[in-house]
Amino acid sequence: MSTTEVVPTLTGQEIVDLTKKHTLFEWSAQSKVDPIPVARAKGIYFWTPEGKRFIDFNSQLMSVNIGHGDERVIRAIQEQAATLAxxxxxxxxxxxxxxxxxxxxxxxxxxxxxxxxxxxxxxxxxxx
Known part of the structure; x- marks a missing residue:
C-alpha cells in the first residue's frame, strides 16, 4: 500500500520568506532581495500564488523564449524522460x-x- 502526503500550497509570502531564509540569490545583496513569488506560468505570463499576473518580458532569463508551457516542449520532455532521463x-x-x-x-x-x-x-x- 502506498500513501500520498498532501502538501498544502504555500502563500506568496511564505514562499518568499522560506526562500530568503534557506537559499541565496545570485548577484544580490541578500538583505536587499525582494523576489516575486512565482506559482505557475503559461505563454508570456506568470502568476503569483495569489493570482497576480505578470508579463514575462525577460522570458525567465531567456530560457523560455517560445513561451511558458509550450505543448511541443512538454511532450518532448515527457517522451525523452520516459525513454532515457x-x-x-x-x-x-x-x-x-x-x-x-x-x-x-x-x-x-x-x-x-x-x-x-x-x-x-x-x-x-x-x-x-
Missing part, C-alpha cells in the same frame, strides 16, 4: 547524435564538432 557525458545517445549533426549542418564555415556542457560557466571553464 539521463545518460552520463561519456555515453552516446540518439538526441546527442542528432543535435550534433544538426548543429554541424547549420553552423557556418567548417565547424562540425561540438562540446556540450550544463551551462555557460562550465562552457567557459572548459574552453580555457
Amino acid at each position: 539521463y545518460a552520463n557525458p561519456f555515453m552516446a545517445t540518439e538526441p546527442r547524435a542528432r543535435l550534433g549533426a544538426k548543429l554541424a549542418e547549420i553552423t557556418p564555415g567548417d565547424i562540425d564538432t561540438f562540446f556540450f556542457t550544463n551551462g555557460g560557466a562550465e562552457a567557459n571553464e572548459n574552453a580555457i
Whole structure:
C-alpha cells in the first residue's frame, strides 16, 4: 500500500520568506532581495500564488523564449524522460547524435564538432 502526503500550497509570502531564509540569490545583496513569488506560468505570463499576473518580458532569463508551457516542449520532455532521463557525458545517445549533426549542418564555415556542457560557466571553464 502506498500513501500520498498532501502538501498544502504555500502563500506568496511564505514562499518568499522560506526562500530568503534557506537559499541565496545570485548577484544580490541578500538583505536587499525582494523576489516575486512565482506559482505557475503559461505563454508570456506568470502568476503569483495569489493570482497576480505578470508579463514575462525577460522570458525567465531567456530560457523560455517560445513561451511558458509550450505543448511541443512538454511532450518532448515527457517522451525523452520516459525513454532515457539521463545518460552520463561519456555515453552516446540518439538526441546527442542528432543535435550534433544538426548543429554541424547549420553552423557556418567548417565547424562540425561540438562540446556540450550544463551551462555557460562550465562552457567557459572548459574552453580555457
